[in-house]
Amino acid sequence: MKIQIARLQKNFPHDADCILVTSEINQRYLTGFPFTDGYVLVSRDKAWLLTDFRYTEAAKRHEDESLSVIEFSSRKELLGAILAENGFKTVGFEELSLTVGGLEKLKADYPGITFAPTHGIIENQRTKKTPDEVENIIEAQRIAEKSLERLLGLITPDMTEKEVALELEYGMKKLGAEGPAFETIAVSGTASSMPHGVPRNVKLEKGFLTMDFGALCNGYCSDMTRTVVIGRADAEMKKIYSTVLQAQLAAEKVIKEGATGKECDSVARNLINSAGYEGRFGHSLGHGVGMFIHEEPRLSQSWDSPLEKGHIITNEPGIYITGKYGVRIEDMIYIGQDGPVNLTKAPKELIELF
Ligand SMILES: [Mn+2]
Known part of the structure; x- marks a missing residue:
């Protein structure tokens, strides 16, 4: 059946x-x-x-x-x-x-x-996932997280952005994924201000390194973003990172059954705006994930319908300073029968490499 x-x-x-x-x-x-x-x-x-x-x-x-x-x-x-x-x-x-x-x-x-x-x-x-579908997405997410752990164990200052993206994809496939859920993003330094930048054939630049990636398991996608620092973070970088994290945690508190996409987006957006970064969070807060990487529902200013049980959406605020750097942190939230569950287990404290 x-x-x-x-x-x-x-x-x-x-x-x-x-x-x-x-x-x-x-x-x-x-x-x-x-x-x-x-x-x-x-x-x-x-x-x-x-x-x-x-x-x-x-x-x-x-x-x-x-x-x-x-x-x-x-x-x-x-x-x-x-x-x-x-x-x-x-x-x-x-x-x-x-x-x-x-x-x-x-x-x-x-x-x-x-x-x-x-x-x-x-x-x-498709927006309302059955338990089997949720299991597949969780499996895809676990694989992505393990691949990130693997990468953080082998990353060197000599690697290029392309090599970082390739290692993440290789790790996911080796850990059992059908492949990446979408083209892996790994952008460093000045390129990290581009939310969907393409990995370059250049050595990792000092500054932020943003990695946005996911695995595909049994036809289902996962989606996560982590931003780390190559070198040391200065005061402004620390402020930007913690603002994005606070915005994400504040949004997570309101992402639940009955909340509209607009309400959730506003919580993160208002926090980022009042920290002095108005206009620097140039995309919406999140999107549904399933067999497609971007599907309905949306957490955005133009989404007035409420979240329902069975939805899986991303929570991914960001701050982007053109020509300088950018930060995004992304988790996936499942609106479960007993309330929302964050499916992403990877840590989010600021990591400084090298
Ligand atoms: Mn996403």
């Missing part, structure tokens, strides 16, 4: 006979099987995984009473046959990921069918 298919069927859109799932992430989410060519089709009481010979043997291992795996030589013919056999007239499509061209082709291939947008129904379901 595929729990995510069952959840979708329980909450099925009224205006569709079936949903044609074309997003690779959503296909894996529903079936547990990662593949890159084919369809998943879900109706109120059935589900099909349609793929070709390259994937059939592996896909069959995921078959059960809730999911039939069928191989096609012509996907157009097979999908047409299933729609006809079951009398499906209105097909939901994934407007958040299907291309305009993809939709036009479906309309041309099946002239008797009405295609209706599903309004992100699966993405919305």
Whole structure:
């Protein structure tokens, strides 16, 4: 029994006979099987995984009473046959990921069918994690933390930013991750003022070194950021680091079921502003994490809906002084059945290296 298919069927859109799932992430989410060519089709009481010979043997291992795996030589013919056999007239499509061209082709291939947008129904379901999903994200987070520990044991002043990023990624893979959850950020010195800077082929600059990284486990991402000092921190650097940490801890106190993204963001933002860094926290406080690294909900000034049980979001304030340096500290918070849980265990006191 595929729990995510069952959840979708329980909450099925009224205006569709079936949903044609074309997003690779959503296909894996529903079936547990990662593949890159084919369809998943879900109706109120059935589900099909349609793929070709390259994937059939592996896909069959995921078959059960809730999911039939069928191989096609012509996907157009097979999908047409299933729609006809079951009398499906209105097909939901994934407007958040299907291309305009993809939709036009479906309309041309099946002239008797009405295609209706599903309004992100699966993405919305994905925001509320089941216990298995939470376990995968925790596993990914533990791996990322162990990789950071490993890095801090082998980092030298001669390393480049690229080497730091590579060591973090190598560590995560070696510890069992499928790979990094996203391109690892490791930026030092003047480059640390760029929140999403790209690691350079240059030796670590004195100042802050910001590392933003995560692991991918069973299709699920983790996301964390730690900032350390290369050399010694001066008074201003200490003040900036402790302001970011205080903002994060203050936000953590209000991140809970019922709080809106805007309220959480404001707590961190007001603290940073009143410490004299207005305008230096140029991104939002956090985002949902799951099979995608950035998904809903958001902790931002434009997010008025409340946090709900099952959400996993990041708490990542930062201060960036253009051309000088920057600091960000990021944890992941799970809104659990018994209250919020910080899934990130890595220490946050200021570390000075070399
Ligand atoms: Mn993040």
